Amino acid sequence: MVLIPTLTQVQLEILRLAKENAGETLRLSFESPMMGHGEPPIVHPSLIQEMVDLGLVEVQKSRIHCDISQFQRQCWFEYCSDLELPSIYAWELWREEFIASQDGSTTLITPGEEFEDFSYVWVQEMTFQAVQPS
Numbered sequence: 463m464v465l466i467p468t469l470t471q472v473q474l475e476i477l478r479l480a481k482e483n484a485g486e487t488l489r490l491s492f493e494s495p496m497m498g499h500g501e502p503p504i505v506h507p508s509l510i511q512e513m514v515d516l517g518l519v520e521v522q523k524s525r526i527h528c529d530i531s532q533f534q535r536q537c538w539f540e541y542c543s544d545l546e547l548p549s550i551y552a553w554e555l556w557r558e559e560f561i562a563s564q565d566g567s568t569t570l571i572t573p574g575e576e577f578e579d580f581s582y583v584w585v586q587e588m589t590f591q592a593v594q595p596s
Contacts, residue, residue, distance in 0.1 A: 469512075476510075477518055480590070480591060480592035487591050488589065489587065491586070492587075494507070495571045495583060495584075496583060502584050506588065519592055522591070524588040525586070525588075526585065529583065529585045530581065531571055531581045532585075534560065537556075537560060538578070
């Protein structure tokens with residue numbers, strides 16, 4: 463009997479892209495909050511590790527560094543794209559909405575209270591490709 467793993471929508475999309483680009487190396491970037499003593503994560507993000515364990519993808523390279531959250535920056539710039547001159551009030555509104563949008567998440571990345579004070583996060587960049595069944 464063939465076992466078909468249960469994958470999340472994000473995992474299915476990653477696998478679809480990897481299969482569409484079979485033989486090519488793809489690149490992903492994940493952000494995770496800096497917690498505890500500021501030590502970087504030592505394992506792949508769980509959604510990728512699960513796919514590695516199932517033999518669906520193979521990670522070629524992985525590197526971790528500290529940087530400001532590009533995800534927060536992108537969300538902020540999209541939020542204020544139609545504003546001529548974003549204000550601290552717009553920042554406060556966006557910040558509240560951004561935090562509320564993470565409700566239920568196990569890893570909360572909270573922007574700072576000062577204007578355009580984006581969080582420092584661990585950025586894990588990896589290259590991977592789909593594993594071809596033998």
